Amino acid sequence: MxxxxxxxxxxxxxxxxxxxxxxxxxxxxxxxxxxxxxxxxxxxxxxxxxxxxxxxxxxxxxxxxxxxxxxxxxxxxxxxxxxxxxxxxxADVLGRQVTLRDGTTAVLEDLSISERGPGEWEVDELFLRKPKTSPFGKGPSLLARWGDVQAAVDAEHDTEHLVASLDDLPAADAASAMLDLPQQRMIEVAEDLSDDRLADILEEMHEDRQVEILAALEDDRVADVLDQMEPDDAADLIAHMTPERGETLLELMDPDEADDVRMLLAFGADTAGGLMTTEPIIVASDATVAEALALIRRHEVAPALAAAICVTLPPYEAPTGRFLGIVHFQRLLRYPPNERVGTLLDDQIEPVLASASAAEVTRELAAYNLVSVPVVDAAGRLVGVVTIDDVLDHLLPEDWRAQEEASRG
CATH class of the missing domain: 2.30.30.240 (PRC-barrel domain)
Structure with a gap:
């Protein structure tokens, strides 16, 4: 060797x-x-x-x-x-909290394996990190042998460590890390994640895995997580559940969030209505460039939604008053802060009907080099937007998330 x-x-x-x-x-x-x-x-x-x-x-x-x-x-x-x-x-050992022989605790950050003979390997040294002694920096590190630590693991602190490490990862990487855990440990981590963080991570998983994780949680908790998900992702997830469980969760969700999800579930999966998100950036025509840019700057706004704002008559939540047009982010940057967005509408972009096919939406995005396209109902009211990532999700093979999880894992 x-x-x-x-x-x-x-x-x-x-x-x-x-x-x-x-x-x-x-x-x-x-x-x-x-x-x-x-x-x-x-x-x-x-x-x-x-x-x-x-x-x-x-x-x-x-x-x-x-x-x-x-x-x-x-x-x-x-x-x-x-x-x-x-x-x-x-997956099972690193990140666990252990107790040393002197009664102090430490987190197992790494360990070595050593060859003792041909084809004979065993765990050797443990790289441990002790708790911080001051609010700055990290705690002291030390090397120990397996016999220097007690076998018992503090499961509560172990899960806390995992949750903290997942918080530092992009949602897609955190999803991959969770799926690498044994089933029971994955559920324990899901239970300790905040609602919004669990929602972000679930959105990066295949629907079958989402259902598997949420099946182990209480209905009230699941409803809280669904409230934090993008309405289109929540609708896709509920569509993969039994009708009875889906309806139970919708009843427990925030009424406004549940209404958005119900509306999306009413559309066919192969239509603009089935692909769209119901939470675009919407402003009045007399809103200023400065006000529009302030909305785009919000941390929670996805890049595809921030690429353009929608201008409508009141009310300004989907379904809105009559749709007037869109203004691209790049155009907002070319005008002074006090300019009214109603004067900057792109007159070349037409909305698509909620009943339009996914193919029609794809052609619209491609023809005008867009990252999002507005969706209206038969009365011309804005009901949502379809973003390029929504279309890609639809066009890719059904098991693409599972394949991606395997490639990241």
């Missing part, structure tokens, strides 16, 4: 090659089994192969580890399925 000791965090994502140098996949985790009065034994690795399937690589097939890569004689075509006694070092 070219290296006798390896820190596990450095293995994550490392390339796996055969003896001839052909890439076979990349490392996703390290599989161990516990032993009485001894450090856990490494039995293999979880490898994502070139087909993006997670397979098991026995540690006995590993020829060398080092230089950010791993050489193996072969990888299995058997999909990895975690057994009851097995622990994944990255």
């Amino acid at each position: 070219s290296a006798a000791t390896v820190f596990v965090a450095r293995l994550a994502g490392a390339g796996v090659f055969d003896a001839a140098g052909e890439r076979m996949g990349k490392v996703r985790d390290v599989v161990t089994v516990p032993r009485r009065d001894a450090p856990p034994r490494v039995v293999g690795l979880v490898v994502e192969d070139r087909g993006r399937q997670r397979v098991f690589l026995s540690i006995g097939r590993v020829l060398s580890i080092g230089g950010g890569q791993l050489i193996a004689s072969a990888i299995s075509d058997r999909r990895f399925s975690q057994r009851g006694s097995e622990r994944l070092l990255l």
